[in-house]
Amino acid sequence: MRCYINVALKLVVAEERSLRKRMSLMKDFGCLKGGQVDIRWKSKAYKMMILEMIEGLTLVQELYSPQGNLLDEEMLAAMVANVFGVEFPNCRQLIDQLFARKKGVTPFLDQMVMAIRLEADKRNEWKGKKK
Incomplete structure (x- = not known):
């Protein structure tokens, strides 16, 4: 005992x-109060980066509400506000600016894709050396 x-x-x-x-x-x-975390972004254009992610998630049409409705930019922006603590009062205006860019529409998403591909290459290379 x-x-x-x-x-x-x-x-x-x-x-x-x-x-x-x-x-x-x-x-x-x-x-912070309310359970949110104070995140400090490296870039000063972090709102546009978040908006790129939101627009990408909207356009691939993969996220749905529990009621079965496709989530749009405003709904995702509200969710992001809860997670990151970043408000988007001018969401529609920022989306218009996103698509009006002259040099590359989504530089942040492009960086993410390249980072994922590089990491995948490293991991495949590591797996190859193990054999």
């Missing part, structure tokens, strides 16, 4: 340590 109590006590202590570590990490990342 005493053995079970010791094991249970060790588990409680380990869980408490884990909880403290998670809380410390949340504090380090600067959690």
Whole structure:
């Protein structure tokens, strides 16, 4: 019986340590009121980057609401506001600006595609060396 109590006590202590570590990490990342995380973007044009992702998700027509409705830009912008804490009061205007670009419509998405391809190449190369 005493053995079970010791094991249970060790588990409680380990869980408490884990909880403290998670809380410390949340504090380090600067959690805001309401459970949102304060994210600092490297670029100053982060709203347009987020909008590129939103427009890409809208155009591939893969995200639907629980009621079965296709999510549009405004709905996705509202979701992004909850996740990233970035508001898009002029969403429609920014979308018009996105498609009016002269040099490449989606430079951020293009960078993401290239980064994914490079990582895939590295991983395939690594798998090849293992044989």
